[in-house]
Amino acid sequence: QVQLVESGGNLVKPGGSLRLSCAASGFSFSDYYMIWIRQAPGRGLEWVSYLNTGGTMKYYADSVKGRFTISRDNAKNSLFLQMNSLRAEDSAFYYCARVSRGNSFAFEYWGQGTQVTVSS
């Protein structure tokens, strides 16, 4: 079955960096766009970044552009999010999700999330 497992979340000081990982299994990882979505405690959902199957086209929300970098390793069925210059407002649960194929852009499967806390 499809499984997405995030890791790398932690408590970090403002201005610090973190690298999140998402290990995928149960499907042909290289065939799907992947996305990072975050949710601050008690808040709504916000897309962060997504990329195409080959990792050559990357998209970022304005709130993270220039600070975060998304990447993937199809040989290792893994998705990454390098987060630099972290701010308090980046504190959230970060989910990786698989993007549906075809004429839709829905998020079919989600990981359980990893928590990032930015605080001094």
Place this chain on the structure above:
Amino acid sequence: EIVLTQSPGTLSLSPGERATLSCRASQTVSSSYLAWYQQKRGQAPRLLIQGTSIRATGIPDRFSGSGSGTDFTLTITRLEPEDFAVYFCQQYTSSPIFGQGTKLEIK
């Protein structure tokens, strides 16, 4: 940028009742790109509906989606205890956008 407004913010109903959740877009949205998610406390969201009305794998048929243009609806007939959760709509045009959510609570 398109804004999705969900209503009501909170919906209080009893098991067995029918729930109607609304998602209104600030501009016309392609029906292909409108999805609904359910999120239970402490869990990741789960895809319910994509393409406005196509149930995701394993989703019971008491969940249905409809709508077009700027107005979309998620209907849950005969509420079960496990259906009480927060529901989000989501669309994609130039970027993915989520509504703010509707909390469905037990009356």
